[in-house]
Amino acid sequence: MNEEVTPLPSLEQDQTSEQTIEEIVASLGETVGEPRVDDPKMSVSNVNVFYAEKQAIFGVDLDIANNEVISMIGPSGCGKSTLLRCLNRMNDTIPICKVTGELMLDGEDIYGKDTDPVLLRARVGMVFQKPNPFPKSIYENVAYGPRLHGLNRNKADLDDIVVNSLKKAGIYNEVKNRLDESGTSLSGGQQQRLCIARTIACSPEVILMDEPCSALDPIATAKIEELIDELRENYAIAIVTHSMQQAARVSQRTAYFHLGKLVEVGDTDTIFTNPSHELTENYITGRFG
Amino acid sequence: MSAQDKRDTTELVQSSLQRRYAREKRFRFFGLAAITASLTFLAVLLITITLRGLPAFKQTFIQLDITLDAKTLGTDENPDTDALRKANYNGTIKNSLLALFPDVKKRADKKRLYKLVSNGAQYDLQRKVMADPSLIGETFTIWLPVGDDTNGYIQGNIDTTLPEKKRRFKDNQVQWVETLKENNQIERRFNYTFFERGDSREPEMAGIKGSLFGSMLTLTVTLLLSFPVAVATAIYLEEFAPKNRWTDIIEVNINNLAAVPSIVFGLLGLAIFINFFNLPRSAPIVGGLVLSLMTLPTIIISARAALKSVPPSIRDAALGVGASKLQVVFHHVLPLAMPGILTGTIIGMAQALGETAPLLMIGMVAFIVDVPTSLTDPATVLPVQIYQWADLPEKGFVEKTSAAIMVLLAFLIMMNAVAVYLRRKFERKW
Incomplete structure (x- = not known):
């Protein structure tokens, strides 16, 4: 049934064939589409990521623009999460992880000697796959970041930040009467929005989202997607997702990764209606992945 | 699959089901029997000790x-x-x-x-x-x-x-x-004398206060030394140390230390603290130092396990909002690991409380009449006192021995209660 899909370099095949990942990646050719935008917020140039000896990302170029959502899609193990975690140096916590190439935030190298990862993470916030509120009160969850960075001058300031962040994350009305209850007592969708509020509270410039809806039911997912669309007005957003519908709904640009290589990037509409690369087409039509 | 095959499968599963349930039943029975047996032993032990010891009060x-x-x-x-x-x-x-x-x-x-x-x-x-x-x-x-x-x-x-x-x-x-x-x-x-006096050769004049204070002083030293050092070690090894050959060697050695017979620590204490540093003999400070050495690996191992069991998502979350590594550890990981660390600490302290062998080596086995009031006063500890009284021929010391065991157990229960209370407090915070 799948016969017309001629030799697909997939992970499964790699185990049986003689080809190494490097050879398959080389056979994928150049990235299709335009990875660059005018006036990028973040810019990734020729980035390679290694876990010990194993290379996870091969020479990726990609820009993240202001007031735009870019979604990264691709089969499991294609390196999209790895790239995302490079953007705020969360990969620093993995000792065997090595990053080469250039990653810029507003024209500054984020892996440069002068860049402090703590400051970087305040500017580039992250929302994770599994909702991970701190086991503290809802208020404390949101107030933690601003307090760390000293963003508030006094208690009233902090209250303002907390309320505004919760409002922006669209959860304020649901929790305004129980700010001192534990963040873990909320439902999964509420927890994830709380995590978004926590990220917003640090007033970041970029928000990275690593499959933010994969643990949520459709209603909660719809709320988060709505929220992402609203947040676009003020932030640059990069989202990794396994749901192509989600990518189509929330993002303006889409990047398709395969085995650590950026295969195709372009306007979401174009990618989903008229993909140029065979692999992209196969993936978005659901033939594999 | 034909209809015949299907029936066969059902029959096969049914025939094996009975065996499986029987096995489960047997296992449950063994479990219950084990619990009953251990509870019986415990009850017999406690009842005999109480009956023997009560007259001494x-x-x-x-x-x-x-x-x-x-x-x-x-x-x-x-x-x-x-x-x-x-x-x-x-x-x-x-x-x-x-x-x-x-x-x-x-x-x-x-x-x-x-x-x-x-x-x-x-x-x-x-x-x-x-x-x-x-x-x-x-x-x-x-x-x-x-x-x-x-x-x-x-x-x-x-x-x-x-x-x-x-x-x-x-x-x-x-x-x-x-x-x-x-x-x-x-x-x-x-018998107020029993709680107000130190040891004596006359059973009616012998009291537990000397060894009780000795135990308290010794364990205070042990806790104050081993808890912070062990927790700091565990945090460093678990959160900060690079994973290389050196840390591997350190880890293996810590695990080995936990299994070293305690009398070896006593010998070490004798050679180093008393002979080299000239600390006084029979003193709670030396006892505390020796027991700290013994307790350290226990607390380090349990603290590392507790730190390891904190979900990585919490670390990610804290790092993600821009906490430094130290802040991640002290604001989030350590409080979440605290119940586990406290459990390990109480196990270590209970071990230290019941330890006699290393203390024999540093002279805490002497006949000491005065109640120790400072860390350098000669002292003995509860288990050593029990051992000494159990050795004496006078009838009166038989019940004194049991009474001392009761005091030791009460002390242990009190320590555990404090740990349980602290654990609850840390858990309730969340």
Whole structure:
């Protein structure tokens, strides 16, 4: 049934064939589409990521623009999460992880000697796959970041930040009467929005989202997607997702990764209606992945 | 798959089902049996210890009319403190005993009569007189502890049906005690001495306070040293140290240290703390140091396990909002790991509380009468005290041993209760 899909370099095949990942990646050719935008917020140039000896990302170029959502899609193990975690140096916590190439935030190298990862993470916030509120009160969850960075001058300031962040994350009305209850007592969708509020509270410039809806039911997912669309007005957003519908709904640009290589990037509409690369087409039509 | 196959499968599953359920039933039965057995052992242990030890919390007292005349005391009318300390209180007590039973004339009988009252009673009298020297020249009534044999007789430990030669408590002694009982001059009272005194060669004067304080001081040193050092070590190894050959070696060594026989730590303490650093012998500070060495690996291992079990998503979350590594650890990871760390600590401390072997090596096994008040005073600890009392031939020490075990267990339960309380407190915070 799948016969017309001629030799697909997939992970499964790699185990049986003689080809190494490097050879398959080389056979994928150049990235299709335009990875660059005018006036990028973040810019990734020729980035390679290694876990010990194993290379996870091969020479990726990609820009993240202001007031735009870019979604990264691709089969499991294609390196999209790895790239995302490079953007705020969360990969620093993995000792065997090595990053080469250039990653810029507003024209500054984020892996440069002068860049402090703590400051970087305040500017580039992250929302994770599994909702991970701190086991503290809802208020404390949101107030933690601003307090760390000293963003508030006094208690009233902090209250303002907390309320505004919760409002922006669209959860304020649901929790305004129980700010001192534990963040873990909320439902999964509420927890994830709380995590978004926590990220917003640090007033970041970029928000990275690593499959933010994969643990949520459709209603909660719809709320988060709505929220992402609203947040676009003020932030640059990069989202990794396994749901192509989600990518189509929330993002303006889409990047398709395969085995650590950026295969195709372009306007979401174009990618989903008229993909140029065979692999992209196969993936978005659901033939594999 | 044909219909025939399907039926076969059903039959096969059904026939194996019975065996599976039977196996489960058997396993449950074994589990229940194991629990019952261990509970029975525990109950037997606790009941025997309690039954043996309870009498030790009571002491028999004898009422005596004491006449304090300067002549018998061997002092003048207005003696100074030194003279008061050295005065002959024993003679006074003997006189009042003789006054109770004037017909005792023979020297051997007199000796037996004197034995009714504890040898330590003179110190009770001494304390009373030194507190109020105006008593000299007066006659007053005082309750004094009886001797070990008398105490045993009152408790029914002495079989009077045996021929007189075969028992320590003789016929005329029995007679005197019965007379005193009739006159209500003998009474069982709560044994404050047991909690107020240090060790003694006389069972009726021996108390647990010395070793209890010794244990407290020693364990305080152990806790103050081992807890912060162990937690810091665990945090560094788990959160900050690079994973390389050196940290591997360190880890293997810590795990090995946890399995080293405790007496080896005692030898180490003797060689280093006492012989090299010249710290005093038999002192709680040295005991605490040695027990810290022993407890460290236990706490380190459990603290590392507790830190490891904190979900990585919490670390990610904190890092993601821009916390530094130290802030991640101290704001989020450590509080979440605290219950586990406390459990490990209490296991280590309980181990340290029950430890005797290493303390023997550093001289905490000595016969120490005074209650230690500082870390350098000579002291002994509860388990060593139990060991020493269990070794003594006097009947009275048998019950003292059990009573000391009860005190040790109570101390342990108290320590556990504190740990449980702290654990609850840390858990409730979230």
